Amino acid sequence: MPYWLMKSEPDAWSWQQQVSKGAKGETWSGVRNHTAKLNLMKMKKGDSAFFYHSNIGKEIAGVAEIVREHFPDPSAKPGEPWVAVQVKALEPMPQPVTLAAIKAEAKLKDMALLKQSRLSVQPVTAEEWKLICKMGGMR
DNA sequence: GCCAACGTTGGC
DNA sequence: GCCAACGTTGGC
Numbered sequence: 001m002p003y004w005l006m007k008s009e010p011d012a013w014s015w016q017q018q019v020s021k022g023a024k025g026e027t028w029s030g031v032r033n034h035t036a037k038l039n040l041m042k043m044k045k046g047d048s049a050f051f052y053h054s055n056i057g058k059e060i061a062g063v064a065e066i067v068r069e070h071f072p073d074p075s076a077k078p079g080e081p082w083v084a085v086q087v088k089a090l091e092p093m094p095q096p097v098t099l100a101a102i103k104a105e106a107k108l109k110d111m112a113l114l115k116q117s118r119l120s121v122q123p124v125t126a127e128e129w130k131l132i133c134k135m136g137g138m139r
Numbered sequence: 140g141c142c143a144a145c146g147t148t149g150g151c
Numbered sequence: 152g153c154c155a156a157c158g159t160t161g162g163c
Binding site: 118 | 155156157158
């Protein structure tokens with residue numbers, strides 16, 4: 001089962017807004033990077049993703065679930081190749097896991113979050129996923 | 140096909 | 152506000 005991490009600036013789209021959308025979720029659109037697009041296209045319905053607040057907060061705020069696999073991004077111009085997925089909030093992190101905490105954990109030093117800081121949709125390994133859930137107080 | 144210039148992201 | 156990383160654009 002693959003795991004993911006999706007970044008959003010809370011000014012533009014926050015975890016709280018995501019939660020307010022409930023079980024229907026919200027379209028995750030606006031990705032304009034080919035590496036991130038490829039990751040969106042690999043996502044399957046039912047996959048889990050960390051919801052990370054970039055710039056403000058700089059922490060993993062919760063866990064989301066992919067509820068609809070990739071489809072053409074409604075915010076793209078006609079003919080452009082960009083795709084979107086639909087995600088819903090699953091559970092908040094009891095204790096949000098900060099970037100500082102991730103940097104301080106030696107086992108997480110190879111995370112894409114640290115190595116490719118500008119990539120907005122990235123894979124997370126099963127080991128990283130488990131450890132971060134534990135750090136966040138999630139059972 | 141190379142590379143400089145420029146724009147954007149995102150941490151500090 | 153600054154700057155590093157990195158993607159994109161455009162001249163040659």
